[in-house]
Amino acid sequence: MEKKRILVVDDEENIRILYKEELEDEGYEVITASGAEEAIVKMKESYPDLITLDVKMPGMDGIEFLRRLRETDTKIPVVMCTAYSDYKQDFRVWASNAYVVKSSDLSELRNTIRDVLKNKIK
Amino acid sequence: MMKPAKSKSHLRRVEKAAQKVSEVNWLEILSEVSRIANSSLELEDRLNSIVEIVVRQTGADACSILLMDEDGENLILRATKGLNPMSINRVRLKIGEGISGWVCQNKKVAALRDAASDSRFVHFPVTEEERFRSVLVVPIMEKEDCIGVIYTQSITEKDYSEDDIKLLTTIADQVSGIIKNAQLYEKATQRLRELSMLYEMSMAMQTTINLDRLLRIILSCVTAGGAFGFNRAGLFLVNEKTNTLHGMMGLGPDSGEEAREIWSKIPQITDLSQWLISQGELLAKKESGYDRFIKGIRLPIDRDSGVIALTALEVKPFNIKDGWNDPRVNRDIVQNSGVNSFAAVPIIAKENVLGVIVVDNIYTGKPITDEDLQTLVRFAVHAGWAIENSKLFAKLKEANKEIVSVQQQVVQSERLSALGELAAELAHEIKNPLVTIGGFARRLSEKYEPTSEEKSYAGIIISEVERLEKLLKDILNYSRDIKPNFSENNINSVIEEILSFYEHTFWESGIEIKKEMSDAIHSLSIDPPQIKQVLTNIFHNAVESMTVKGGVMAIKTEPLSGEEGVTISVSDTGGGIPSEILENIFNPFFTTKKYGTGLGLSLSRKIVESHGGTIEINNRVGEGATFIINLPRRQIK
Numbered sequence: 001m002e003k004k005r006i007l008v009v010d011d012e013e014n015i016r017i018l019y020k021e022e023l024e025d026e027g028y029e030v031i032t033a034s035g036a037e038e039a040i041v042k043m044k045e046s047y048p049d050l051i052t053l054d055v056k057m058p059g060m061d062g063i064e065f066l067r068r069l070r071e072t073d074t075k076i077p078v079v080m081c082t083a084y085s086d087y088k089q090d091f092r093v094w095a096s097n098a099y100v101v102k103s104s105d106l107s108e109l110r111n112t113i114r115d116v117l118k119n120k121i122k
Numbered sequence: 123m124m125k126p127a128k129s130k131s132h133l134r135r136v137e138k139a140a141q142k143v144s145e146v147n148w149l150e151i152l153s154e155v156s157r158i159a160n161s162s163l164e165l166e167d168r169l170n171s172i173v174e175i176v177v178r179q180t181g182a183d184a185c186s187i188l189l190m191d192e193d194g195e196n197l198i199l200r201a202t203k204g205l206n207p208m209s210i211n212r213v214r215l216k217i218g219e220g221i222s223g224w225v226c227q228n229k230k231v232a233a234l235r236d237a238a239s240d241s242r243f244v245h246f247p248v249t250e251e252e253r254f255r256s257v258l259v260v261p262i263m264e265k266e267d268c269i270g271v272i273y274t275q276s277i278t279e280k281d282y283s284e285d286d287i288k289l290l291t292t293i294a295d296q297v298s299g300i301i302k303n304a305q306l307y308e309k310a311t312q313r314l315r316e317l318s319m320l321y322e323m324s325m326a327m328q329t330t331i332n333l334d335r336l337l338r339i340i341l342s343c344v345t346a347g348g349a350f351g352f353n354r355a356g357l358f359l360v361n362e363k364t365n366t367l368h369g370m371m372g373l374g375p376d377s378g379e380e381a382r383e384i385w386s387k388i389p390q391i392t393d394l395s396q397w398l399i400s401q402g403e404l405l406a407k408k409e410s411g412y413d414r415f416i417k418g419i420r421l422p423i424d425r426d427s428g429v430i431a432l433t434a435l436e437v438k439p440f441n442i443k444d445g446w447n448d449p450r451v452n453r454d455i456v457q458n459s460g461v462n463s464f465a466a467v468p469i470i471a472k473e474n475v476l477g478v479i480v481v482d483n484i485y486t487g488k489p490i491t492d493e494d495l496q497t498l499v500r501f502a503v504h505a506g507w508a509i510e511n512s513k514l515f516a517k518l519k520e521a522n523k524e525i526v527s528v529q530q531q532v533v534q535s536e537r538l539s540a541l542g543e544l545a546a547e548l549a550h551e552i553k554n555p556l557v558t559i560g561g562f563a564r565r566l567s568e569k570y571e572p573t574s575e576e577k578s579y580a581g582i583i584i585s586e587v588e589r590l591e592k593l594l595k596d597i598l599n600y601s602r603d604i605k606p607n608f609s610e611n612n613i614n615s616v617i618e619e620i621l622s623f624y625e626h627t628f629w630e631s632g633i634e635i636k637k638e639m640s641d642a643i644h645s646l647s648i649d650p651p652q653i654k655q656v657l658t659n660i661f662h663n664a665v666e667s668m669t670v671k672g673g674v675m676a677i678k679t680e681p682l683s684g685e686e687g688v689t690i691s692v693s694d695t696g697g698g699i700p701s702e703i704l705e706n707i708f709n710p711f712f713t714t715k716k717y718g719t720g721l722g723l724s725l726s727r728k729i730v731e732s733h734g735g736t737i738e739i740n741n742r743v744g745e746g747a748t749f750i751i752n753l754p755r756r757q758i759k
Contacts (some may be wrong), residue, residue: 014558021565083553102553104560104587 003029004117007048009039009065010081011057015102019052022106023113036060048076050117052109053096055082066096077116081109129155135482152292161298166303169201172297177203180289182274184254187297188215188222189262189270197270204275205249213246220244226268228346229290232259233282237275256280262294262301266457271300316497318505321655327508331515332373333626339507344481350498352481352490357469359477359509360434361503363632364672365423367434367478372416375485391528393398415458416480425546428452430466434476436483439467441495471506479505516626523623553594560587608647613753614639614679616650620657621677624665632672640680641686646755648733653753656726656737660692663723666745667696673700686755687735693748698741707739 006028007058008019023030031046035057045100049100051069055062064115075097087096136383158171168188176185184204188197203425215223221242227741234240237257245251254275262270272294323343330336337357344355354374358367397545421427429440429450442448443463445456456462464482468475479502565746570577621628621635628635665677673695682689697708708727730737733753740748 012554012558018558018565022561024466102557103591104557104564104584105351106564120209 003027005029005031005046006113007039008032008037009044009051009062010054011032011035012054015054018106019109021091022110026110027115028113036062036065039065039090050077050079050083050113055080057083057102073097077117079112082104087100131475134474135142139680150226151175151289152296154179155293155296158408159300165300166201168300169297170203171663172293172300173201173203173564176272176274176290181276182258184251184275184279186273186275187262187270188213188273189301190226190268197226199249202249204348205251209246209249212248212654221259222271222273225271228269229261231261231287231321231642232257234258235279249426251275252744254552255279256282258282258286260294262298264298264302267472269298271367272297276734290585298321306318316500320497320501322499324504324508327504331512333512333516335508336508336512337371338373339714340508341371343501343505344479345373350481350494350501353485354412354481356412356480357623358416358419358421358430358434358480359469359629360423360475360631361629361672363630367419367423367431368423369419372410372412372414374410374412376411377703406736411706419455421452428455430455430478430480433466433468434475435466437470437475439465439495439499441492443489455736460484463490465495465498467495469502469504471503471510471511476506476509513626520624520627555590556587556590556594560584560591605676607649607652609650610645611653612643612691614643614644614646615654616653617657617677617679617690620654624658624661627665628675631669633665633668634747636674636676637653638676638678640678640688642681643679644686644755646688648753649729652729653733656729656751657690657692659723659726660751664692664694664696664747664749667694673746680742682752682754690751690753691748693746693749697744698743698745698747699739701743703742704739704741708737 006023006029008023009032010016010019011034013034018035020030020032031042031048033042036059038053053062053066062080062082066080069076069078071104077098079098079100080096081102083102097116100112102107103109110111154175155172158168158175161168161171161173173185173187176182179718182204184202186202186205186209187200189200190196190200195216197215197217198211199209200211202209217223218227221232221237223236223242235258236255238245238255254277256276256279258274259271261268262272272290274290323339326339326343327336330339330626341355341357344350344351352567354372356372356374358371359370360366361368369557389668419430421431423431423434425432425435429442429448429452431452433440440450442465445451445462445464459482461482461484464480465481466478469477469479479498481490481498560583563580567577567580567584570580583659615641621637660676667673668675674693675695676691676693678687678693680691681687708723727737730751730753735751735753738750738752740750742748
């Protein structure tokens with residue numbers, strides 16, 4: 001079976017490294033982008049099976065990126081990641097498939113990605 | 123009629139008397155009588171003047187006027203010249219009784235030479251009429267009816283001539299005119315009195331927009347001796363939500379004795395409005411059995427709920443004369459009210475029926491006339507407008523209060539969001555590095571042998587990062603600080619204050635308030651605005667849970683067990699809180715309401731906790747919920 005490809009979008013380099021290593025250990029192919037603009041370029045190069053998206057980023061933020069993405073692509077699963085839970089109230093993140101509060105314990109992120117890819121969460 | 127004896131000497135005397143009358147010219151007598159008749163004097167004065175003229179001008183030794191009473195049953199002596207003045211109003215004859223009664227019944231003249239020997243004669247000692255011998259009695263006719271008699275007496279025996287009879291009959295016609303005028307005048311005065319009474323009442327009603335006070339004034343109007351003077355009056359208001367009539371208030375003494383005491387203070391019409399206002403105050407403090415009786419009545423507005431419901435349904439007054447045998451009357455109400463006759467009129471404003479006023483005369487037994495009822499109907503229109511005004515005002519007040527409270531919430535939430543933003547900013551900046559530190563520490567930890575020193579060092583990093591992450595979360599969740607401003611207050615009066623403010627809301631939502639306030643509660647150190655916010659919030663939730671069907675909200679205060687303080691319980695019958703949301707109700711931003719902020723209960727808990735107290739919920743799914751607030755006496759530092 002071919003490896004599932006995940007695009008990690010986060011402005012913090014260390015987070016990108018952590019996620020990449022952790023998710024590769026899980027058996028995924030991981031590509032990263034430091035912002036929305038780079039993510040758009042990366043997606044054209046190799047279309048991912050899932051995107052993890054930081055909400056708060058300089059320039060175009062995660063929510064805006066999600067909005068534009070959904071205008072053309074309603075299918076690709078997106079897991080929103082952020083430092084605090086307040087965005088759960090924001091209807092604009094409802095366009096994502098899942099929502100994870102960032103934590104040093106990455107098990108929630110791993111489980112969520114697995115579930116989304118299994119289409120457990122739509 | 124007795125036939126007079128006809129001796130020669132007697133005839134001479136008769137001629138002489140007749141001579142005397144014709145000498146003084148009939149025209150003069152009649153013009154004098156008619157001048158009196160058309161004067162502006164009171165009825166009694168005019169009658170007195172006429173009997174005087176008769177005695178002075180016709181040679182009679184006494185002249186009296188007897189008039190029929192209102193019921194048309196008795197002739198009553200109303201004016202006399204020659205008889206003892208004490209007889210006025212004391213001499214009463216039934217129709218057919220005595221010579222006067224005979225005259226009235228037969229509408230014929232009686233001319234008696236020796237009255238005392240006539241079988242019809244009835245002697246009244248009070249009149250001191252023993253010295254009189256002959257009498258002439260003519261009926262006072264109004265169209266076909268006899269409305270009284272004129273009665274002349276003579277000391278010497280006398281045979282009355284045709285002319286004597288004709289003269290007195292003509293005078294009787296004049297008297298008839300006087301009485302007719304007087305009755306018209308009485309009617310006009312009555313109408314004027316009624317108008318000025320309605321005006322006074324209207325003034326009194328305008329002095330307040332507080333519904334409770336207003337209802338009291340309305341009922342004072344209906345029972346005031348100087349006004350309608352009904353013995354008791356009860357007021358019902360329509361609850362549109364439940365389509366029922368609710369007994370709001372009853373006014374009336376509990377015993378005949380008490381009733382007499384009240385009626386002895388009947389005010390003059392001039393200070394009626396003042397009296398009504400003060401009476402309203404006075405009665406506000408008074409409890410009566412009748413009040414409790416009325417307050418206990420709930421009637422669905424339909425055809426089967428008796429005449430009070432019909433009054434609202436058909437928007438017309440009812441005058442029930444015989445309640446026991448009237449199929450329209452609700453059995454229970456007749457039985458418990460203790461009266462057989464009563465009347466009910468609708469209270470109307472803007473074509474809507476707002477309620478019903480019920481009146482009776484339980485102590486005097488005085489029948490309620492159709493005129494009484496008509497006046498009451500007119501009064502009820504005034505009352506309706508006053509009640510409508512009061513309700514509108516209450517609504518306005520409530521709307522205003524809501525605006526203020528929403529405004530405060532907006533200010534509060536703006537402040538919160540500013541703090542929140544700051545905290546979020548900080549969290550983001552700190553959280554990302556923490557995630558990487560902790561994340562890599564975990565990866566490290568996995569690579570070391572379980573028993574190695576490195577593994578335990580990594581474990582320390584992981585747990586310390588976890589601690590910091592938890593701290594960040596707490597900061598985010600509780601970025602607010604509530605410092606109460608304590609002062610000594612009695613919680614019972616704080617509760618009463620809130621309840622009275624929302625009285626109208628409760629009533630409109632069909633919610634009954636049950637209070638059980640302990641007297642054993644001493645004042646506590648609280649921040650009144652904050653505690654009010656908590657209670658208002660809990661009351662508000664209770665009302666919302668019952669807003670569809672109505673229900674009962676029970677408020678209870680009792681001493682706190684174990685230490686000095688108070689326990690406040692607020693129970694509703696709104697079906698309780700669904701178990702799936704129960705655990706979230708105290709969380710900030712949790713709400714099931716369309717327009718709620720979700721801060722109400724979490725803020726309430728914060729406030730109670732800042733008072734050193736606790737807030738708990740006793741939930742009965744399907745029945746209702748009870749919020750229990752425990753506030754200790756101890757001062758929070």
